[in-house]
Amino acid sequence: MIIIQEVYDMTENIQSNTELFRELLDYTTQGDRLHDQAEGMSHHVKLNTDSWGFTSWNSGSISFNPSHIVEQNEKLMNENLNDLINGLNTTVRPKKFESLNNVILLQGIKESIDRDIGAVSTDLDYNSIGTSATAETESQTDLQAEFTDSAYARRQFSVNGSRTRTNQTMKMGMLWDDTFFDSVPVTIRESGVHWHLSNASKCHARVVSTDFVLDSGDLFVVQINELQENGTL
Numbered sequence: 366m367i368i369i370q371e372v373y374d375m376t377e378n379i380q381s382n383t384e385l386f387r388e389l390l391d392y393t394t395q396g397d398r399l400h401d402q403a404e405g406m407s408h409h410v411k412l413n414t415d416s417w418g419f420t421s422w423n424s425g426s427i428s429f430n431p432s433h434i435v436e437q438n439e440k441l442m443n444e445n446l447n448d449l450i451n452g453l454n455t456t457v458r459p460k461k462f463e464s465l466n467n468v469i470l471l472q473g474i475k476e477s478i479d480r481d482i483g484a485v486s487t488d489l490d491y492n493s494i495g496t497s498a499t500a501e502t503e504s505q506t507d508l509q510a511e512f513t514d515s516a517y518a519r520r521q522f523s524v525n526g527s528r529t530r531t532n533q534t535m536k537m538g539m540l541w542d543d544t545f546f547d548s549v550p551v552t553i554r555e556s557g558v559h560w561h562l563s564n565a566s567k568c569h570a571r572v573v574s575t576d577f578v579l580d581s582g583d584l585f586v587v588q589i590n591e592l593q594e595n596g597t598l
Contacts, residue, residue, distance in 0.1 A: 380461045386449040389442055392418050392464035396534065399594050406596035416590040417465040417556070417572045418442070424582025426457050434538035435527040438586050460583070465572045471503045473569035476560060489569050491519040491559040492526065492539040492587055498554045498573055507565040508557050514547040519562055535591040542584050553577040556587050 380388075395416040403412050420438065429437050444456035469477075479485040497509030522528045526539040537558065543549045554574055561567035570589070579585050 380459070382449055385445065385458070385462055388462050388464045389446040389449070392416065392462075393442065393446060395464075395590065396592055399592050403594035404597045408596045410596040412594045412596075413469070414592050415467050415469060415570055415572070416592060417467065418586075418588045418590075419461075419463045419465065419553075419556070419574050419577055420586040420588075421460040421462075421577050421579065422457075422584040422586070423460050424580070424584075427584065429540050429584065429586070431526055431540045433527060434540050434586060435529055435536045435588060438538055438588050461577060463574050463577075465574055467501050467570055467572040468503050469570045470501075470505055470568055472506060472566065473558075476567070476569065487560040487567075488523075489537070489558050489560055490522050490528070491562055492522060492537070493519045493557040493559060493568075494541065494553050494585075494587070495555040495557075496552060498575075501571050501573055505568070505571055507568045508555050508571060510555070511557075512546065512551070514545075516547050517545050519559060520545075521562070533593045536588065538586065538588040540584060540586055541579070543579060543581050546579070549583075550578050550580045553579060553585060558589055 395414070399412055399414055403410075406412070418438070427441075441456060442462070445458060447453070448455055476485065476487060480487055493508055493511050495508040495511040499509045520526060520539050520541070522537045522539060526537065528535075528537050530536070554576060555571060556574075557571045558569045559567050560569060577585060
């Protein structure tokens with residue numbers, strides 16, 4: 366039996382340990398669940414799922430190297446999960462973490478096929494954030510309310526963040542802070558992956574979260590894990 370101790374400072378954290386544990390467990394077991402699902406299916410079937418993690422951090426509690434954000438983010442998530450399971454307090458707690466899933470947009474599926482057959486030379490290299498909580502649909506082409514601040518622009522994973530592959534999982538991570546907005550606080554409710562810096566019809570995937578409030582000095586991390594599994598041979 367795992368017992369999660371509810372000992373935390375509400376001035377620093379907006380998420381209980383129980384909630385954090387539930388979200389972390391969901392996030393870290395996505396690959397295992399997809400693998401278990403694939404084992405019961407024909408080897409002619411390939412499964413694909415997008416697993417997203419949104420994390421906000423208190424100002425001054427942590428620092429990141431943006432080019433290694435995936436590795437650093439996953440290390441912190443695993444440390445937090447281990448602490449919560451074992452009743453320890455060895456690492457910094459996030460203000461809030463949420464495990465999310467979405468559907469890849471139909472235009473994103475088509476673009477991926479075109480890229481695989483060499484019809485286009487695009488790549489998934491841009492991250493966006495916005496303010497709409499409208500649910501995702503396959504026919505969408507962009508975020509519903511992307512930020513329009515003069516200081517804001519989509520950020521490029523290959524330049525400002527991290528892109529990597531672990532086995533059959535593509536991983537992309539991005540770090541955002543208060544310097545990317547005209548003023549704070551701002552509320553973040555959606556994020557997207559794009560193959561263009563600004564074009565509104567070149568969005569691969571979109572996800573919606575509960576409210577994440579970014580205040581002065583705070584950090585916000587977006588990580589996207591695109592997992593794939595074949596059915597059992």
